[in-house]
Amino acid sequence: QVQLVESGGGLVQAGGSLRLSCAASGRTISSSAMGWFRQVPGKEREFVVYISGSGGSTVYADSVKGRFTISRDNAKNTVYLQMSSLKFEDTAIYYCAGGGLYGSFVRGAAAYWGRGTQVTVSS
Numbered sequence: 873q874v875q876l877v878e879s880g881g882g883l884v885q886a887g888g889s890l891r892l893s894c895a896a897s898g899r900t901i902s903s904s905a906m907g908w909f910r911q912v913p914g915k916e917r918e919f920v921v922y923i924s925g926s927g928g929s930t931v932y933a934d935s936v937k938g939r940f941t942i943s944r945d946n947a948k949n950t951v952y953l954q955m956s957s958l959k960f961e962d963t964a965i966y967y968c969a970g971g972g973l974y975g976s977f978v979r980g981a982a983a984y985w986g987r988g989t990q991v992t993v994s995s
Contacts, residue, residue: 881989
């Protein structure tokens with residue numbers, strides 16, 4: 873079993889930056905697809921970004937392309953999400969997720985999930 877714990881969320885002004893971390897434990901995630909989703913209460917969970925096990929392939933939602941960057945440090949069993957030029961509409965709970973194939977992963981069918989970290993962007 874893989875456990876994921878997110879950190880780094882908080883309150884930031886519009887235009888600011890935050891870096892989220894997702895630390896995995898239980899087993900290595902070095903070969904696992906990983907990514908981030910976000911959800912606003914009352915709305916459906918939204919795909920944000922995907923990174924392949926090797927880190928060689930990434931896919932971003934159009935809404936964050938050019939502003940967010942995903943990376944992974946397999947030696948630390950950790951995935952990061954650098955968020956820049958934050959907008960009010962980026963406010964959400966951000967969830968780290970992992971496992972599964974790309975096609976199902978981006979539709980939310982990841983094998984394991986963290987509990988989320990709140991990101992609030994003030995306008």
